[in-house]
Amino acid sequence: MDLVIEKLIYGGDGLARLPADDHRRGKAVFVPFVLETEKVAAALIEEKAGFARARVEKIIEASPQRIEPRCPYFERCGGCHYQHTIYEHQLAVKAAILEENFRRLAKLERLSELQVHPSPPWEYRNRARLQVLTASEFVLGYYRHASKAVLPVEQCPISSPLVNRAIRAVWQLGRERRTAVAIREMAFFADADDAEMLVELSCTPDLNLAELERWAEELKARLSAEHSVESATTPSRQAPQPELAGVVAFPVRPERATPSTNPVKPLAVVGAGRLAYRTRQATFRVSAGSFFQVNRFLVDSLVALVTGGLSGELALDLYAGVGLFSSALATSFRHIVAVESLPGSTEDLKGNSPPNVRAVRSRVDEYLAGKGAKVRPDLVVVDPPRAGLGERVARALAKMDAPRLIYVSCDPATLARDLVQLCAGGYRVEQTHLVDLFPQTFHLESVLHLAR
Numbered sequence: 001m002d003l004v005i006e007k008l009i010y011g012g013d014g015l016a017r018l019p020a021d022d023h024r025r026g027k028a029v030f031v032p033f034v035l036e037t038e039k040v041a042a043a044l045i046e047e048k049a050g051f052a053r054a055r056v057e058k059i060i061e062a063s064p065q066r067i068e069p070r071c072p073y074f075e076r077c078g079g080c081h082y083q084h085t086i087y088e089h090q091l092a093v094k095a096a097i098l099e100e101n102f103r104r105l106a107k108l109e110r111l112s113e114l115q116v117h118p119s120p121p122w123e124y125r126n127r128a129r130l131q132v133l134t135a136s137e138f139v140l141g142y143y144r145h146a147s148k149a150v151l152p153v154e155q156c157p158i159s160s161p162l163v164n165r166a167i168r169a170v171w172q173l174g175r176e177r178r179t180a181v182a183i184r185e186m187a188f189f190a191d192a193d194d195a196e197m198l199v200e201l202s203c204t205p206d207l208n209l210a211e212l213e214r215w216a217e218e219l220k221a222r223l224s225a226e227h228s229v230e231s232a233t234t235p236s237r238q239a240p241q242p243e244l245a246g247v248v249a250f251p252v253r254p255e256r257a258t259p260s261t262n263p264v265k266p267l268a269v270v271g272a273g274r275l276a277y278r279t280r281q282a283t284f285r286v287s288a289g290s291f292f293q294v295n296r297f298l299v300d301s302l303v304a305l306v307t308g309g310l311s312g313e314l315a316l317d318l319y320a321g322v323g324l325f326s327s328a329l330a331t332s333f334r335h336i337v338a339v340e341s342l343p344g345s346t347e348d349l350k351g352n353s354p355p356n357v358r359a360v361r362s363r364v365d366e367y368l369a370g371k372g373a374k375v376r377p378d379l380v381v382v383d384p385p386r387a388g389l390g391e392r393v394a395r396a397l398a399k400m401d402a403p404r405l406i407y408v409s410c411d412p413a414t415l416a417r418d419l420v421q422l423c424a425g426g427y428r429v430e431q432t433h434l435v436d437l438f439p440q441t442f443h444l445e446s447v448l449h450l451a452r
Contacts, residue, residue: 002060003029005038008093010101010412012081012442014038018052029054032145033075035063035085036093065089070122071157078145080158080440087121087439094444095434098412105416108423114432117305119298121439125159126194126296129187130167138174140167140186158440160296162190162197162223169222173215180215182207184252189286191277192296197223198275200288201249209268212249216270220244246271248288263343264289274348279303282327285351289344291321295437303328305433305447306406312378316402318364319383322348323357329381330354337375339367364389368396381406388414391421398425405450415446426452 003016014034017026028051031042039061042054059066069075069083082090095114102108131150133139141153154171155164166188173179185202199219201212223244247270266273266288274287280300286292293299306325311332317325320338322345329336336357340346346361353359360367364384373396380402382389388411389397397405398421405427409415419429431449438444 001042001044003031003040003042003054005031005034005036005040007036008034008097010097010442016040016042016054027052031056032081033084034059035066035089037061038063038066071155073142073151073153076144077141077151077153078143078147079156081442083440087118090121090439091116091118091434091436094436094442098434098444098446101412101416102419105413106419106423108416108419108429112430112432114434117298117301117433117435119295119436119439122157123160124295124297124439125156125163126190126192127187127292127294128156128159128163128167129185132179132183132186134174134179134181134183138171138177138179140170140174159188160190160194162194163188165223165226166197166199166219169219169226172222173218178215178218180207180211183249189275189288189292190296191275192279192299194296196243196245196275198245198272198286198288199247201247202252203249203267204252205267207249207267212247212268213270216244216247219247244271245275246273246288248273250289279324281331282352284322284324284327285348286322287344287348290342290348291345293324293437298435298437299324302408302435302437302445302447305435306381306408307332310379310404314375314377315379315381316372316375316377317381318367319385320349320359321345321383323352323359325381325383326357326359327352327354329379330357333379337372337377339364339372365392365396368393368400372396372400375400377402379404379406381408383408384414386411386414389418389421394418394421395425398422398427401426401452403452407448407450409446409448410443412444412446415448419448422450428452 005014005016007015009015013030013032016029020026031054040056041058042056044052044054046053065085067086074083130140139150139152141151144151182203183201187200189198249267274285277284277286307328314335315329315333317338320326320340326336326338338357339360339362340349341363350359427450429448430451433447435445
């Protein structure tokens, strides 16, 4: 059937509609890898009571914003969603999605002017997580689009040069059958200079330590060889000789496991179990398993947007991670309380914290219901996971009555839901920022400044 795409929605799909009948509006159809206004020939692949899904068979009338994707795996790989359009249009799409969520879910028609902060659109990721298959033949790759099947991937244009060198090196070792069969997943994390790397593995319990140590040494050697070849062919892109800081193997997590507040003991550590990540503000210890922002170009900009120009007696940094915002706040606030629940991140937080930062290992809702209930801060910074604050935390923050609250969000729907509670509790939105930490994908980061 022929469909006309009305708009793009959060998640990367385009929205079209089946033909309407005499009694109701046409059913919504979600179509990936399209652009608004395009006319496409599509085939239905799933139909439910309230919506349907389709795939494109042919672009009949293309958008003027459509371009050829840079990545050979685009549309097969599940990592990127917008490579078929120019970067400026990606930003416009994300801005429209963010504003629609504010209007539709939070019922906020008028906000402060949305400020958009772009990123270099390629080679921005300092972290990549890939699946590993070793049963019949070696495969390293990402999940296919809308699937748990693994797509073999030998390059990733949104990842840093060092990450791509590591992907190539691992493929070389895999083809030579030199990869430990216990490895099921592999994550590469590069430092700010793209010169040093930490590798995190998910492995089955039968991991052989000697085999892992040999693999780590061979990976280190292949990384150096890859660097030498690249330096010879592209002298303008010469970088420091790459170093493999360490390889840390964790047990495979159950497929539906949620982050636990209990520490996960590594199966093995070869070399260092952490990486030093240098920002304009400080150098952070980031251990294997700890969270750190993935866009290597916008870390300093994000910190400045969240913490710049603010000062006072006491600030709360909730969902503090390894202390990225706490360390910046410590230069302008007398006291900071930083709350983090994950054990690995909390240990890094303690190691990264200046003397005027008190690191607290606790779930945020439990902290606010306990000791936090008596705290009266000048500023609260929240950077929750994709699930957002939730009603309990949002109500507790409104009751806390801090003059200023900065909300860092990676999901516009949960942000809009939480804004309903915060605005009902007396806050108003003063600044709205879209920080594009994830070019080529539907993901977007936003920073909102709220005040009473």
